[in-house]
Amino acid sequence: AQSVAQPEDQVNVAEGNPLTVKCTYSVSGNPYLFWYVQYPNRGLQFLLKYITGDNLVKGSYGFEAEFNKSQTSFHLKKPSALVSDSALYFCAVRDVEGDNFNKFYFGSGTKLNVKP
């Protein structure tokens, strides 16, 4: 079965500093990994995905994520955080096998707080 884990419930960072939101995964087969962001009382917005190719994936709003196969990680990063980045971030893995084809499995979410 596919799963992702987000070990941090909350991440605090000062504006202008780099940020990292952690995600590790467990999959059978090739991983299809995603990051989404959720603002209060809103649906999820797609940030970026890793399917194949370069391990460093660039996405929306200056975010990027690094796929690390040996560490089974897909951490979300941004060189310089903005207060407006404060939101709830979800890592997800897509199942591509059998009866669960196309299902997404979400991590528990990490609340990012960027302080001015």
Add this chain to the structure above:
Amino acid sequence: GAVVSQHPSRVICKSGTSVKIECRSLDFQATTMFWYRQFPKQSLMLMATSNEGSKATYEQGVEKDKFLINHASLTLSTLTVTSAHPEDSSFYICSASSGFTYNEQFFGPGTRLTVL
């Protein structure tokens, strides 16, 4: 990116009544739509997967007679909460996918259901 709408955004109803939530893909054909439920400060819980023209597949523990899902066209899926009770109060989010292996899911803005 692709746009998914949900209607209504908020609904308040009395206990025992039924509520219908619509999910529409506005600029693409959604072969698969997903319905999630999200409790405060928690991750998304997949309720069911619906493919156009066929019966929805419900996750374990989700009552299919209570949460009726219809996916009659490639752009519309509906979730009807029948005989709603206060414990059904939650944030319901739909997502849509065109079904190609690598495609991310596109999420609607969510519907806040409050049952009095």
